[in-house]
Amino acid sequence: MGLLDGKTALITGAARGIGKAIALKLASEGANIAFTDLNIDENAQATESEILALGVKAKGYASNAANFDETHKVVEEIHKEFGSIDILVNNAGITKDGLMLRMTEQQWDAVLTVNLKSAFNFIHACAPIMMRQRGGSIINMSSVVGVSGNAGQCNYSASKAGMIGLAKSTAKEFGSRGIRANCIAPGFIITEMTAQLSEEVRNEWAKTIPLRRGGTPEDVANVALFLASDMSSYVSGQVIHCCGGMNM
Ligand code: NAI
Numbered sequence: 001m002g003l004l005d006g007k008t009a010l011i012t013g014a015a016r017g018i019g020k021a022i023a024l025k026l027a028s029e030g031a032n033i034a035f036t037d038l039n040i041d042e043n044a045q046a047t048e049s050e051i052l053a054l055g056v057k058a059k060g061y062a063s064n065a066a067n068f069d070e071t072h073k074v075v076e077e078i079h080k081e082f083g084s085i086d087i088l089v090n091n092a093g094i095t096k097d098g099l100m101l102r103m104t105e106q107q108w109d110a111v112l113t114v115n116l117k118s119a120f121n122f123i124h125a126c127a128p129i130m131m132r133q134r135g136g137s138i139i140n141m142s143s144v145v146g147v148s149g150n151a152g153q154c155n156y157s158a159s160k161a162g163m164i165g166l167a168k169s170t171a172k173e174f175g176s177r178g179i180r181a182n183c184i185a186p187g188f189i190i191t192e193m194t195a196q197l198s199e200e201v202r203n204e205w206a207k208t209i210p211l212r213r214g215g216t217p218e219d220v221a222n223v224a225l226f227l228a229s230d231m232s233s234y235v236s237g238q239v240i241h242c243c244g245g246m247n248m
Contacts (some may be wrong), residue, residue: 001030002028002029002030002031003029003030003225003229003230003231004026004029004030004031004086004087004225004228004229005029005030005031006030006032007030007031007032007084007086007087007228008031008032008033008034008078008082008083008084008085008086008087009023009026009031009032009033009034009086009087009088009089009228010034010035010036010075010078010085010087010088010089010122010126011023011026011033011034011035011036011089011091012035012036012037012065012089012090012091012092012118012122013036013037013038013065013091013092013093014033014035014036014037014047014060014089014091015035015037015039015040015041015043015044015047015060016037016043016047016191016192017191017192017193017217018091018141018186018189018191018217018220018221019035019037019089019091019092020047020217021216021217021218021220021221022089022091022217022220022221022224022225023035023047023051023058024050024051024054024221025218025221025222025224025225026087026221026224026225026228027051027054027056027058028054029225029229030056031056031086031087031228032056032057032058032082033051033056033057033058033059034058034059034061034078034081034082034085035047035048035051035058035059035060035061036060036061036062036063036065036074036092037060037062037063037092038062038063038064039062040060040061040062044060045060047060048060057082059078059081061074061077061078065090065092065114065118065121065122066113066114066117066118066121067121068117068121068124071118071121071122071124071125072121072124072125075122075125075126075129076125079129084129084133085126085129085130085133085136086130086133086135086136086137087136087137087138087139087228088122088123088126088130088136088137088138088139089139089141089224089228090118090119090122090123090138090139090140090141090163091141092114092115092118093114093115093141093159093193094110094111094114094115095111095153095156095193096110096111096155096156097152097153097155097156098152098155099151099152100154103154103155107155108154108155111155111156111159112155112158112159112162115156115159115160115162115163116159116162116163116166119140119163119166120166123138123166123170123181126138127170127174127179130174130177130179131174131177131179134177134178135177135178135179136174136178136179136180137179137180137181137182137227137228137229137232138167138170138179138180138181138182139181139182139183139184139224139227139228140163140164140166140167140181140182140183140184141163141183141184141186142160142161142163142164142167142183142184142185142239143156143157143160143185143186143187144185144186144187144241144243144246144247145157145160146159146160146161146162146163146164146185147161147164147185147239147241147247148247160185163183164183164185164239167181167182167183167237167239168181168237171236171237172237175236175237180227180232180233180235180236181236181237182227182232182235182236182237182238182239182240183238183239183240184220184223184224184227184239184240184242185239185240185241185242185243185247186215186219186220186241186242186243187209187215187241187242187243187244187246187247188202188205188206188209188214188215188243188244188246189214189215189216189217189219189220189242190214190215190216190217191217194214202214208246209243209244209245209246210244210245210246211244211245212244213244214244215242215243215244219242220242223240223242226240227240
């Protein structure tokens with residue numbers, strides 16, 4: 001018996017990276033998985049096959065999480081296909097780094113829209129379903145820099161701080177309906193997003209981490225499993241850092 005048998009989890013931006021690791025982890029505990037990404041290409045199809053191999057239902061949907069109408073449409077489709085939405089993981093995210101005075105309006109808008117508005121879109125579409133079910137767990141992917149700030153990432157840090165305010169407000173608005181909302185704040189996790197950094201920068205980061213290593217997507221997925229399951233039944237409105245002690 002798995003911790004999530006019979007539940008449906010919807011994960012955004014899960015064709016690869018942390019989202020994919022979360023999808024596989026929740027599936028390994030019995031959850032059926034609906035995931036979105038910008039395109040359902042070969043990569044996303046391979047993700048879908050890996051999830052299916054765990055013996056649960058799985059389907060990838062092409063959808064731009066930043067688009068309000070597309071989000072409502074895809075959530076309706078997923079609800080029809082899966083019958084419930086019990087867990088929502090707002091994971092889709094991008095970076096477009098630059099120092100404040102060099103940052104363009106486009107860089108700012110793109111990151112805020114994809115990282116933060118997307119989570120509003122999905123909560124707006126899923127909360128009525130969770131209310132009717134009288135329960136649900138919402139997980140927003142924040143970041144340590146949403147708490148501490150980071151030079152060169154004012155747009156990204158603001159979007160990730162926004163994820164915390166959004167989760168806390170959601171926890172307060174929907175708590176009486178049995179819906180919990182929390183954030184994960186990962187530190188330096190080794191994925192394609194961070195692979196763009198040079199070896200030198202990565203080594204510098206590692207020196208600032210008490211556990212002296214970058215995290216893996218599985219490290220983050222383990223926290224997501226805790227927050228998705230009834231193991232965290234009395235945890236809401238919280239930010240769990242998964243960063244090897246980088247932020248305390
Ligand atoms: P990644 O770049 O490997 O994966 C992100 C996924 O989101 C990709 O599959 C991408 O196609 C998808 N995506 C991007 N824009 C989208 C949109 N508009 N609609 C739907 N899907 C979209 O990134 P990674 O590293 O797996 O990050 C996942 C989340 O974790 C992001 O929100 C990121 O900000 C956050 N995070 C990552 C950290 C890291 O060190 N890798 C640290 C802290 C937070």
